[in-house]
Amino acid sequence: MSKGRIIDHPILGRLDEREEVHFTFDENKLIGYEGETIAAALLANGERVLRCHEETGKLRGIYCNIGHCMECRVNVGNQKSVRACLTVIQEGMEVKSGRKLPTPFKKGETQ
Amino acid sequence: MIDVIIVGAGPAGLSAANVCAKNGLKVKVVDEFMKAGGRLLGQLHEEPDGTWWNGIEEAKKLSEDAQELNVAVECGVSVHNIKQEKSYWKVYTTKGDFKTRALLLATGAAETSLPIPGWTLPGVMSIGAAQVMTNVHRVRVGERGVVIGINILSAAITRELQLAGIEVSSMYLPGKNIVTEDAAKPLSTMKSMLKVASLAPSKLIRLGSYFMKYESLQSLAVRFYPKNGMKVWGMPVHLRKAVLEIVGDKKVEGVKVAQVDVNGEPILSTEKFVPADFVCIAGGLYPLVELAAISGCPFQYIAELGGHVPVHNENMKTPIDGLYVAGNITGIESAKVAMKQGAVAGYSISMDLLKTDVNIEDQLQQAINHVKQTRNQATIQFHPDIHSGREKIHASFKNTLRTDI
Amino acid sequence: MRDHKTIICRCEEVSLEDLVRTAESYRCSSRELKLRTRAGMGQCGGRTCRALVDSITQKCTNDSTPHDIPLGYQAPIRPITFSIMGEKKDE
Structure with missing residues (x-):
């Protein structure tokens, strides 16, 4: 389990061997480890972009990592707006990034 | 009915839980994060004597003690509302609603x-x-x-x-x-x-x-x-x-x-x-007070403590019946101070719920002294005028009681 | 100078320029500033920008920080589903 992870640490010691957990992010198959949050597993796999702003489409990733800012919200299976930083990955979990939504009632927009 | 519900399984919350449980109270601790320890979990620094302060180890010790004392520590649970009823508090969480005689808010801090x-x-x-x-x-x-x-x-x-x-x-x-x-x-x-x-x-x-x-x-x-x-x-x-x-x-x-x-x-x-x-x-920390704010507890803005803090006294009691606070919700200080404040809250709650026991009063006084000692010896001080901040908030508790009468 | 590019409320993408302009023209409270601009009204409930909105109000109106919390909190203070809110399970 090397990719993106801090295996050896001078004070905290070596990372324990953990069970692999298979999950998907926008249909890409990824591997994380038992007990990891969605946010940690995605970052370790090099995925920094978790969603885009529903209206402007600007990209977002992890910001506070402790459940306050809601920036890391993703869709998990049928559940919408799940905080990736507080949710532990499960075998077979289907994670989807948040997408831009239509704004049909916004003034001055043609679409 | 639970005796004590503690919101936040950080240094203050777990320390308080362990004191309450030692005194025979039925305690439940809830925390939003998937692991107990709160902000202790990330901490790692070298002390002046060359030893390392390893927050993960500290959190482990507190959690193990809690387990031995049969404290119910539930992680991955968010509290979204609290309400004061006639003789108890109702705590609304994402995993059910609970009634408790005493409620301790140890929700820590958020980043600026x-x-x-x-x-x-x-x-x-x-x-x-x-x-x-x-x-x-x-x-x-x-x-x-x-x-x-x-x-x-x-x-x-x-x-x-x-x-x-x-x-x-x-x-x-x-x-x-x-x-x-x-x-x-x-x-x-x-x-x-x-x-x-x-x-x-x-x-x-x-x-x-x-x-x-x-x-x-x-x-x-x-x-x-x-x-x-x-x-x-x-x-x-x-x-x-x-x-x-x-x-x-x-x-x-x-x-x-x-x-x-x-x-x-x-x-x-x-x-x-x-x-x-x-x-x-890195903008620094401020006390995370949402639950105290919806409880109706009065507040003071005290820059030395990092922002708005719920009014409380040295016993970690707020002016609201059955509502206590400990740790960074009361002002930004190190985890060591938070642990000692948690113990104070634990004795304070025990004394209020088990009115007959006189020993607890001495222990409470000792615990209050431990907070002061730890504060004086703190190697990490977030605000240089922390002492004056503490005096201000304790004084405001006395004033609140006075205006109530 | 860069205020139009500086986002204060990340959820609703309200810029510093908008907030300062609104605070200066209406000389209003934090609550009014929030209602006029939507800053603090997004998914996070203002947890990231509340202190910033308060400080803009204070600086634009030359007020000192009040002891009462300028932008009130309302339950639920965490995102919950309607099914959780509707549940009636006591222990």
Whole structure:
């Protein structure tokens, strides 16, 4: 389990061997480890972009990592707006990034 | 009915839980994070005597004690509302609603933001986020980053990133605007670091101790601050450079940095691009008080404590019946102080619920003394005038009671 | 100078320029500033920008920080589904 992870640490010691957990992010198959949050597993796999702003489409990733800012919200299976930083990955979990939504009632927009 | 519900399984919450359980009370602790320990989990620093303060180990000890004492610690549970009923509190969580005789809020602190252009880009995170990712999840936040915001918290966490083998190329001030201006001024930043330097272990903040030499010449020190920064743990700390913008297409690619004058105003001709694949924003901490606010508890704004704090006394009691507070919700201090405050809250609750026991009163008094001792010996002090902040909030408790009568 | 590019409320993407302009023209409270601009009304419930909105109000109106919390909190203070809110399970 090397990719993106801090295996050896001078004070905290070596990372324990953990069970692999298979999950998907926008249909890409990824591997994380038992007990990891969605946010940690995605970052370790090099995925920094978790969603885009529903209206402007600007990209977002992890910001506070402790459940306050809601920036890391993703869709998990049928559940919408799940905080990736507080949710532990499960075998077979289907994670989807948040997408831009239509704004049909916004003034001055043609679409 | 539960005797005590504690919101927050950090140093204060777990310490309180263990004291209550030792006194025979039925205790439940809930926390939003998937592991108990709260902010202890990320902490790692060298003490003045050369030993390491390892927050993960401290959290483990507290959790093991809690388990032995049959404290129900439930993680991954969010409290979304609390209501006071006639003789109890009702606590609404994402995993059911509960009734409790006493309610302790130990919700800790949240981070202050330093908004600058580009801070919404993926790859920009709060410094606390990087700390949790590095020390708790053991996942690399990037290869080479910069830290924006120079304060005791950012210095300590930057050191933790380095220990984990993550390169931080520089620490900078935030670009100055109406909301970042206090953190963007070289002189006030240096002064705040100076004030903590005398209390901090020399290895923790060499920057501060370096400036101690200039105590009488601080503004001169800022004026002649080296252009290449001063190295702390081999990393340049720039008191005369600020990040004006974070840039990148889909994620962070770097920062635009410029020299600033002694007031923090950028000298635009000096603007340079510094590559980075992550950026940490370090604006400091403020007490997280949402639940206290919806409980109807009165508040005071006390800058020395980090912002708005619920009114409480030395026993960690609020003026609201059955509602207690401990830890950083009462003001920003180190985890060691939070642990001692938690014990005070534990004895205080035990005394109120088990009215007959006289021993507890002595233990409560001792616990209050432990808080003071720990505060006086603290190696990390977030605010130099913490004592006056504490006096103000305790005085406000007395005034609240007076106006009630 | 860069205020139009500086986002204060990340959820609703309200810029520093908009907030300062609104605070200066209406010389209003934090609550009114929030209602006029939507800053603090997004998914995070203002947890990231509340202190910033308060400080803009204070600086634009030259007020000192009041002891009462300027922007009130309302339950639920965490995102919950309607099914959780509707549940009636006591223990």
